[in-house]
Amino acid sequence: MADTAEPLVRRSSEQESPAGPGAKKRRTTATIVDRVLLICALVSLPIMVLVPLHATGYWMNLLTELFILSILATAWNIIGGYTGYAAFGNVAFFGGGAYVTAELMTRGAWSFIPAMLAGGLAMLLYGAIVGLPVLRLRGHYFAIATLGVAIMTRELTNNLAIFGASQPINLPLKNDPNLFYYVALGLLVVSIIVTYLIARSKLGFGLVAIRENEDAALVMGINTTMYKVVAFALNALLCGLAGGLYAYWHSTIDPPTVFDLTTNVRLIIMAVLGGIGTPLGPVIGAALLTFIQETLWKNFTNLHAVLFGAAIVVVVLLMPRGIVYLVRQKFAWRIFVRNLRQYRV
Amino acid sequence: MTEVVLAAEHVSKVFGGVTALRDASFELRRGEILGLIGPNGAGKTTLINTITGVDPPTTGRILFHGKDLYGGGSGESRGLMRGVSSVLTKTRAYRIGQMGIARTWQVVKPFQNMSVRENVTVGALFGTGNRGSVSAAAAKADEVLEFVGLSRVGDHAADALTIADRKRLELAKALAMEPEVLLLDEVMAGLNLVEIEGAMDLVRRVRESGVSVMIIEHVMKAIMGVSDRVFVMDAGANIAEGKPAEVINNPLVIEAYLGKRYAQKVLDEGIDPAAIVGIEPEIHA
Numbered sequence: 001m002a003d004t005a006e007p008l009v010r011r012s013s014e015q016e017s018p019a020g021p022g023a024k025k026r027r028t029t030a031t032i033v034d035r036v037l038l039i040c041a042l043v044s045l046p047i048m049v050l051v052p053l054h055a056t057g058y059w060m061n062l063l064t065e066l067f068i069l070s071i072l073a074t075a076w077n078i079i080g081g082y083t084g085y086a087a088f089g090n091v092a093f094f095g096g097g098a099y100v101t102a103e104l105m106t107r108g109a110w111s112f113i114p115a116m117l118a119g120g121l122a123m124l125l126y127g128a129i130v131g132l133p134v135l136r137l138r139g140h141y142f143a144i145a146t147l148g149v150a151i152m153t154r155e156l157t158n159n160l161a162i163f164g165a166s167q168p169i170n171l172p173l174k175n176d177p178n179l180f181y182y183v184a185l186g187l188l189v190v191s192i193i194v195t196y197l198i199a200r201s202k203l204g205f206g207l208v209a210i211r212e213n214e215d216a217a218l219v220m221g222i223n224t225t226m227y228k229v230v231a232f233a234l235n236a237l238l239c240g241l242a243g244g245l246y247a248y249w250h251s252t253i254d255p256p257t258v259f260d261l262t263t264n265v266r267l268i269i270m271a272v273l274g275g276i277g278t279p280l281g282p283v284i285g286a287a288l289l290t291f292i293q294e295t296l297w298k299n300f301t302n303l304h305a306v307l308f309g310a311a312i313v314v315v316v317l318l319m320p321r322g323i324v325y326l327v328r329q330k331f332a333w334r335i336f337v338r339n340l341r342q343y344r345v
Numbered sequence: 346m347t348e349v350v351l352a353a354e355h356v357s358k359v360f361g362g363v364t365a366l367r368d369a370s371f372e373l374r375r376g377e378i379l380g381l382i383g384p385n386g387a388g389k390t391t392l393i394n395t396i397t398g399v400d401p402p403t404t405g406r407i408l409f410h411g412k413d414l415y416g417g418g419s420g421e422s423r424g425l426m427r428g429v430s431s432v433l434t435k436t437r438a439y440r441i442g443q444m445g446i447a448r449t450w451q452v453v454k455p456f457q458n459m460s461v462r463e464n465v466t467v468g469a470l471f472g473t474g475n476r477g478s479v480s481a482a483a484a485k486a487d488e489v490l491e492f493v494g495l496s497r498v499g500d501h502a503a504d505a506l507t508i509a510d511r512k513r514l515e516l517a518k519a520l521a522m523e524p525e526v527l528l529l530d531e532v533m534a535g536l537n538l539v540e541i542e543g544a545m546d547l548v549r550r551v552r553e554s555g556v557s558v559m560i561i562e563h564v565m566k567a568i569m570g571v572s573d574r575v576f577v578m579d580a581g582a583n584i585a586e587g588k589p590a591e592v593i594n595n596p597l598v599i600e601a602y603l604g605k606r607y608a609q610k611v612l613d614e615g616i617d618p619a620a621i622v623g624i625e626p627e628i629h630a
Contacts, residue, residue: 219397
């Protein structure tokens with residue numbers, strides 16, 4: 001009797017783990033993919049550093065813009081990807097950083113780097129102040145409120161005399177593509193490192209717990225309000241820095257350009273396309289989206305906006321969790337095929 | 346008599362026009378297992394919600410080591426002040442977990458996109474241990490996973506677990522917080538008989554490790570077997586308290602579960618109430 005009882009118990013414990021050995025393997029694949037991505041990033045970094053030696057003006061411009069967009073997508077990933085709060089008003093911080101930098105450089109005659117850092121810090125503060133009330137909202141309500149913050153910030157700059165009252169501000173001209181390229185690359189590397197550090201720290205665990213279940217996180221002793229505000233303010237800091245860089249790079253800024261709401265949408269699409277909640281996903285998404293956009297622009301000048309929109313719809317329908325998840329989960333291609341069938345493509 | 350760790354004094358909770366708790370009181374003593382039973386809608390989960398700050402009480406006091414968790418700041422104030430005080434108490438909810446009161450959720454709330462080990466690590470990172478380093482917390486998490494018997498699925502995604510393992514994960518997350526008081530909300534619902542035996546054993550081992558436990562359960566066999574004292578609620582108020590055997594023979598309790606007419610019948614015909622109440626979990630499921 002004892003002989004038969006023994007395997008029975010063991011079998012029941014096996015039944016209790018339906019994920020079985022497959023799940024273990026899946027996680028290992030995930031780790032390998034994460035390592036490969038990290039190695040790719042580390043290998044491409046020196047290549048990126050050497051690019052200005054050979055590249056034409058077109059490529060320098062394109063890459064600088066790509067880096068700035070990647071910084072914005074990476075920043076959004078902290079609040080939208082890790083914390084699960086879909087912020088739709090990040091242009092408020094991008095434009096705010098641009099304006100603070102511009103004002104300091106024109107009126108205050110500050111030099112570029114201190115002005116940009118000041119712009120970032122101002123946005124860190126602004127993000128914390130705005131975040132305290134807005135982060136009490138969840139889901140759609142939060143998204144709408146942040147959109148309101150972006151519009152409010154734009155209208156304030158449009159109407160306040162100290163921000164030029166809707167007249168464009170001209171910054172000192174600087175014709176040095178290498179400077180902008182390297183500052184953008186440096187900021188991008190910093191934001192990726194920040195994301196990596198967050199993901200591995202206590203802060204990261206707290207943020208993901210909030211995303212997964214805020215009530216459970218609160219009861220487990222996580223100061224959810226503080227954690228959300230920290231994530232939102234860090235996101236604002238990175239956006240502000242990118243905005244400061246953008247202002248000097250473009251040398252002319254006005255509210256419609258730097259507070260352009262479509263930028264919000266673009267950078268969220270980049271993060272979602274690449275894979276939210278992963279350190280490198282937003283950068284991959286930004287690169288891919290910029291590539292698609294440029295190709296369409298070159299080949300279908302009249303239709304490119306329509307095709308671009310269609311491409312986004314297809315991507316979101318077929319791989320809602322992004323490219324990084326698609327390559328790192330062993331059976332993710334099945335989900336991809338299932339989605340194909342579901343939408344009768 | 347041993348020290349009272351956690352107590353509720355005349356706690357009421359009103360949601361709009363619904364009074365979920367009216368004047369509920371109890372005392373949890375150090376190192377005991379206190380069972381909390383009552384028909385559906387009696388306010389058992391609401392009581393746990395008021396203790397853990399999910400829904401602070403409308404009136405009354407929750408005392409942890411004799412100190413009021415809400416500082417008397419909730420409830421009676423009206424209008425703007427009430428809004429302000431509710432914001433403040435809600436913000437304070439995380440401190441209750443850090444002070445040493447942990448709970449599980451009747452509707453389990455795993456962090457689905459985290460592995461089982463990461464779920465438990467969150468508890469060890471925050472909670473009373475409040476560790477700064479992730480690796481120290483992960484070591485504690487492994488210890489807890491071993492204790493509750495989840496080591497074999499530590500690397501699995503939390504949403505891939507069976508019901509029994511999900512309930513165990515709830516317990517593991519709470520235990521990793523190294524609490525002084527553990528509030529268990531139906532950790533045995535939906536388990537089979539063998540799994541219930543395992544869960545009862547686990548609850549006893551938790552108590553032996555020095556944690557005071559309050560347990561809500563519909564599985565009568567389990568709660569009668571595991572509790573030192575049982576406390577019965579009906580319609581938001583407590584109606585009886587005592588040793589498991591006393592409580593189950595209390596006419597008020599039988600009436601709360603079966604209604605007046607059947608309760609009278611049971612008493613008249615001398616049917617063993619334990620057998621009747623014991624049927625209840627299947628009805629509940």
